[in-house]
Amino acid sequence: MIDIDGITKRYGKATVVDRVNLQIPRGGVVSLIGANGAGKSTLLSMVGRLLEPCDGRITVDGHDVQATPGPELARRLSVLRQENHLPVRLAVGELVAFGRFPHSGGRLSTRDHDHIDRAIAHLDLGPMAHRRLDQLSGGQRQRAFIAMVLAQDTDYVLLDEPLNTLDMRHAAQTMDTIRRMADDLDKTVVVVLHDVNVAAHHSDRIVAMKHGRVVADGSPSEVVDRDVLRHVFDLDVPVSHTDAGPVAMHFGRACTSGDAPLASRTGEFR
Amino acid sequence: MLQLRDDLDRPVADRDADHGFSPRHAALVLAVLAALAVAAIAVFMTYDLRGSLAFALELRAKKVAGMALVGTALGVATVLFHTVSGNRILTPSLMGFDNLYLLIQTGAAFTFGTFAFLSVDVRLRFGLEVVVMMGFALALHRLFLGRARDDVVALLLVGVVLGGMFASLTDLVARLIDPNEYVTLQDQFFASFATVDEELLGVSALAVGAVLVYVWRRTARLDVLALGRDTAVGLGVDHTRTVDRVLMVVALLVSVATALVGPITFLGLLVSNLAYRLVGTFRHRWTLPSAALAGVVALIGAQFAIEEYFAFETRASIVISFIGGTYFIILLLREART
């Protein structure tokens, strides 16, 4: 279980994550949604110990994220950031192989190679495994990074907008992979998504953030709801209920603002 | 109905793609560099031998050992510094490391008196100086590297300011020292390879050897470190601690080089970038030995050229600084364009 207890992050006077409490039990896919700047990436980075919280404590299966030795945590928890920049040049296959570092320490066994090959196949990277990352398209690069995280083979996987630059087919494939990681491999995936319909369709639970706080937390049918979405995004979104679950009709409609977003926006700039 | 075309040629994914790196190629590069280093040493040891053979050989062996040590130290230190700072332009020397070493020496000479300072066992002196250098490396990490990691220009400015500050402080302190004493001191600082202290050579060799073993056993972790902080942390590398240790290694290596021959500003930059281009990978098990060997070849080559063609009128470090400085400007221009 991931236990987030009173986590706070401040930059100067701005509190970007505000006393968040969240328990994520073992197994399943949890989506994190919310407007730009809501604090999703910040929260995820703190769980992935890329960022130090100002206050509060995070444990993964009882291990304090800040105190657990790096390699041990890296065998339990992997994290994909929203933006990935590499200072060095390397091939797709090499990057994916780095995902095995916490297990192999750099010396790859046959088992490591199995994981690498499977991750490459899952993300359709076979034909470009030998190509250099800096010579790929943005979406291809994104897939390589997801494959690296997949190869790391951890119980907990944190993905910050993995669909960011993916085309329709690869987005669907990636969501399928994420679903299978939870269903077949018993992993726990926390994924930041912007499309609430994708979130609703693929996750077991949706957590919505706003202004650094968790403002909604529940099953897809509970969160993908006109009133909840209006509160989360300051946007009126009709929701139709189909056989495949709730669908938010967020396209082709005028923006309304329920509860005075202007005031909160000026607040953000101050 | 909308017509869908299905006769499109699929783009060849692999057309002229630059395939990752090939270990065979890198091994070949390493072998050639090793052969060049051996050849350089052999030529340097044997050309134009006159007079007492034993004496000449011993003198040259000392020189060659010094050069090999300095070339290796600067090559390895620069590659390591590039890895922790996430770029290939900054070097320890550009960040003020060797100027600081001179300042420490001058400061100590001023505080304790030049002759008292010089009469302390050279090994003890060196050890204490290294400790101060390591302290500086850690401070640099905390104050600048941690924050401005991605901003090469800012770091470069920091380096210029620090280097300049250390140099002027050294100058200031030097003025306070008795001029006659200062001449003695300067001989120490800008020792040429001909006057290398044998005891210093001994400790330096030991220190460099130990550090190389330490680094060599951690090349896989260094590779992960080179992927950048966040990726490295995600893969379980304790980033702060690892960078601290690497920077202490760098401080030691730069101290060795500076203690033996004084500052050689652009040697590290030159040979490390040469190594990256030649081996075609950032993997440390290839870049570290190639940079070290390139450093040895460059230094012995420059020294040979000086003794042979310039008749000792100039120093190897000046030739290298000129070539390396030109290369540095080319690198900066290329960086500015991308």
Ligand SMILES: Nc1ncnc2c1ncn2[C@@H]1O[C@H](COP(=O)(O)OP(=O)(O)OP(=O)(O)O)[C@@H](O)[C@H]1O
């Ligand atoms: N290094 C920083 N210094 C100051 N403020 C920061 C820093 N990083 C993030 N912030 C602020 O924290 C807030 C939350 O940012 P975060 O990246 O967590 O948002 P997000 O929910 O992931 O948004 P998005 O959907 O755009 O990715 C933003 O208002 C941002 O401006």
Ligand SMILES: [Mg+2]
């Ligand atoms: Mg984000």
